[in-house]
Amino acid sequence: MEFEITASASMTVNFAPDTTTEEIFQNVRTILATPVYSVPLNRAFGVNAELVDLPLPVAKAKLAAEIVQAIQKFEPRVEVTKVLFTDKAIAGRLQPTVCLRLKE
Structure with a gap:
C-alpha cells in the first residue's frame, strides 16, 4: 500500500502516537x-x-534526491x-509530497 506525506509548517507533534504507522508518518513529515543544520545535536x-x-x-531534481537520502x-x-x-513558483514555494511504502 502506498501513502502520500506532505510537510506542513503548522504540524503538531504527537509525543505518544497510537500506532507505529502514525509514528513513521510523523517522522517523515518532521x-x-x-x-x-537546524538541529543542534544532529546537524x-x-x-x-x-x-x-x-x-x-x-531545485526539483536535487531536492527530490536530498529527500530520498x-x-x-x-x-x-x-x-x-x-x-x-x-x-x-509565482508564490516562491516548492511543496514536496513524498509517496512511500512501509517496509515489512
Missing part, C-alpha cells in the same frame, strides 16, 4: 519540515533548504517510491 538531520534558490527544474537515513522503516512537487 524530516521534510526540518532544514539541515545532518533534515533536508538542505539552500536548494530552493536554484532554478525550479534543478534523508528519509532512507533517518526513517529506514519506509521506502520512498516517488517525490512529487506542488510548485507555486
